[in-house]
Amino acid sequence: MGRLFIRQAREREQDDELLSAYLDGELSAGERARLEARLATDPALRAELDALRRTVALVHDLPTVPVPRNFILPQTMVARPRPAPPARPRRAWAAPLLTAATAVASLLFVVVLAGDLLLSGVGGLALAPGAEPPLEAEAPQPQALAPSPISEEVEVEKAMPAVTVQAVAAETPPEAVLEAPAEAEGYDEEKPADMEPPAPAMDSGGEPSEESTVPAPTASPPVAEEAAVAPAALTTPEGAEATVSAVGGGGPGEESTAHAPTLSPPVAEEAAAAPTALATATAMPERYVGSAEPTPSEVGEVAPRATGEEAPEAAEGGRGAPESEVAERATTSRWRTLEVILGLTTLGLALATVWAWRVRRQ
Amino acid sequence: MEEAALISAAQQGRVDAFNDLVLAYQQQVYNLAYRILGDPASAADAAQEAFISAFQNIARFRGGSFKSYLMRIVSNGCYDELRRRKRRPTTSFEDFGEVDEEANPALANGHEGPEEYAERQEMARMIQAGIETLPPDQRITLVLSDVQGLSYQEIAEATDVSLGTVKSRLARGRGKLRDYLRSQGELLPARYRLE
Numbered sequence: 218m219g220r221l222f223i224r225q226a227r228e229r230e231q232d233d234e235l236l237s238a239y240l241d242g243e244l245s246a247g248e249r250a251r252l253e254a255r256l257a258t259d260p261a262l263r264a265e266l267d268a269l270r271r272t273v274a275l276v277h278d279l280p281t282v283p284v285p286r287n288f289i290l291p292q293t294m295v296a297r298p299r300p301a302p303p304a305r306p307r308r309a310w311a312a313p314l315l316t317a318a319t320a321v322a323s324l325l326f327v328v329v330l331a332g333d334l335l336l337s338g339v340g341g342l343a344l345a346p347g348a349e350p351p352l353e354a355e356a357p358q359p360q361a362l363a364p365s366p367i368s369e370e371v372e373v374e375k376a377m378p379a380v381t382v383q384a385v386a387a388e389t390p391p392e393a394v395l396e397a398p399a400e401a402e403g404y405d406e407e408k409p410a411d412m413e414p415p416a417p418a419m420d421s422g423g424e425p426s427e428e429s430t431v432p433a434p435t436a437s438p439p440v441a442e443e444a445a446v447a448p449a450a451l452t453t454p455e456g457a458e459a460t461v462s463a464v465g466g467g468g469p470g471e472e473s474t475a476h477a478p479t480l481s482p483p484v485a486e487e488a489a490a491a492p493t494a495l496a497t498a499t500a501m502p503e504r505y506v507g508s509a510e511p512t513p514s515e516v517g518e519v520a521p522r523a524t525g526e527e528a529p530e531a532a533e534g535g536r537g538a539p540e541s542e543v544a545e546r547a548t549t550s551r552w553r554t555l556e557v558i559l560g561l562t563t564l565g566l567a568l569a570t571v572w573a574w575r576v577r578r579q
Numbered sequence: 580m581e582e583a584a585l586i587s588a589a590q591q592g593r594v595d596a597f598n599d600l601v602l603a604y605q606q607q608v609y610n611l612a613y614r615i616l617g618d619p620a621s622a623a624d625a626a627q628e629a630f631i632s633a634f635q636n637i638a639r640f641r642g643g644s645f646k647s648y649l650m651r652i653v654s655n656g657c658y659d660e661l662r663r664r665k666r667r668p669t670t671s672f673e674d675f676g677e678v679d680e681e682a683n684p685a686l687a688n689g690h691e692g693p694e695e696y697a698e699r700q701e702m703a704r705m706i707q708a709g710i711e712t713l714p715p716d717q718r719i720t721l722v723l724s725d726v727q728g729l730s731y732q733e734i735a736e737a738t739d740v741s742l743g744t745v746k747s748r749l750a751r752g753r754g755k756l757r758d759y760l761r762s763q764g765e766l767l768p769a770r771y772r773l774e
Contacts, residue, residue: 230751237750243731265757268766272757275706275765276725280699284609285623288630289598296592297635 229265236266240273312573319566326559333552586645589637597634604646605630607727608653614722615657617711625660629653650729651737654719661715702765709759717752724749 235252238244244252256263582603588596608629613622629652640648691699710718716738723729723737734745760766 230754233754234747234750237753238746241731243746268757268761269753271766272753272760273725275702275760276710276721276756277728279614279703279706279726281606282610282613282619284605284626285619287602288605288609288623288627289601290594290630290634292594294594294631294634296589296637298638 236269240270312577315566315570315573319570322563322566326563329555329559337549582645601630604649608649611653611727612657614726615719616660625656629656647733647736654737658715658719705763705765709756712759713752713755717748720745720748721752
């Protein structure tokens with residue numbers, strides 16, 4: 218019985234909506250025809266319509282009440298100045314769109330990176346004959362840096378010296394590729410293990426990806442640019458430090474320290490939101506290391522050792538690598554290029570996204 | 580002076596120009612507030628506040644209907660007042676259904692005898708009481724539509740809701756008022772003299 222009552226009440230409400238709109242001429246032609254057909258055969262509905270019509274007329278004919286007084290404002294009243302343009306972006310869709318774009322870009326980057334590793338990974342890394350023993354430096358680093366997300370990025374760096382090298386390969390001589398494999402050889406075994414975490418690490422966002430491209434082993438302008446880009450891109454001190462630590466510990470320590478000095482000019486140009494990274498980038502490895510938040514000690518260890526080891530490597534460049542390496546390098550360089558592009562794109566999008574969300578929140 | 584010129588001058592800070600607009604619209608503004616709130620004192624407060632706010636924010640007026648601009652400010656103010664009343668029931672109890680006739684005699688028609696005038700007053704009181712049984716949203720929508728004559732679109736802009744919501748609130752308000760008047764015996768054909 219209660220349900221019947223409720224249903225009847227709802228039907229009455231629906232009818233009232235129709236009737237009300239009908240009175241205002243707001244029904245479509247079809248709706249009107251249907252209603253009029255119903256009215257013709259339903260006296261109760263007709264009665265409701267009449268009552269509704271009378272009600273509206275009564276309200277419409279309510280007498281106008283005279284004002285009890287004037288409401289004019291005193292001459293001293295002041296108007297507020299024209300308000301500043303709204304802080305909210307007129308395009309409210311910008312922030313979510315950029316977020317999605319960043320996600321897509323980082324996903325692509327991860328895919329390319331993973332593909333690169335899987336396809337050429339171990340083989341490419343095994344190319345370098347004279348792998349320096351930055352292994353020791355590498356080994357402790359991952360664990361040491363594990364606790365913080367920054368460490369993930371460092372791991373990424375370390376796990377992907379080949380990748381990062383490749384990323385730079387487009388602009389750098391093949392020596393870059395050689396260096397990574399060279400260093401990598403020593404920790405070839407660790408490679409696979411290291412390679413796993415980077416994937417998830419990178420999944421966490423665009424920034425880690427950037428940083429993985431940062432520690433390009435070759436001490437050359439491209440590397441510097443990347444390193445600079447990462448600091449520039451990262452808008453937080455953490456990011457800067459992450460970069461630093463990434464660079465400091467990224468890949469074989471030598472690389473980072475080796476290109477620390479060479480980083481100065483391009484870094485100086487591009488440094489934006491990462492003064493610490495900048496300072497460290499242009500500073501000696503020790504300072505570099507010192508500003509690295511997560512594990513200054515480890516990075517410090519790596520740095521000096523790296524300096525010593527990196528110099529000869531950097532100087533040598535192409536160390537009589539077998540031809541197979543050359544061929545390998547060609548492929549890997551293409552991968553590198555793609556990774557650089559994707560990495561930078563993701564970075565740029567991530568920045569834009571952060572900016573868009575900040576503006577939106579205002 | 581033409582309305583657009585007055586608005587322009589008001590936007591330059593000319594209070595006297597704005598006061599011309601006040602004089603032109605104050606009856607509509609006051610009646611809107613009165614029909615929503617039900618008592619003269621509250622209506623006067625609401626009207627004054629609305630005009631102050633309208634002037635202070637005149638820089639934000641970017642053209643279109645100035646009446647709509649005012650109606651929006653008034654209805655927002657009345658809505659706030661109704662919500663305030665809900666939180667302090669004693670006030671609303673005092674004002675509930677009370678139509679102070681003496682303080683607010685309706686304008687008499689020239690050709691209306693005293694009996695008709697009295698009846699009209701009686702009817703007005705009844706309708707006002709019925710309006711005050713409506714919840715704030717329906718009440719404001721009904722008054723804007725059937726007292727002030729705003730279109731659905733204007734009401735949607737004034738109350739910042741969709742057209743569909745306007746239609747729905749209006750229909751419910753009218754239906755509820757109809758039921759109320761019917762229960763009071765006010766919709767019997769014999770009493771209905773406005774056809």
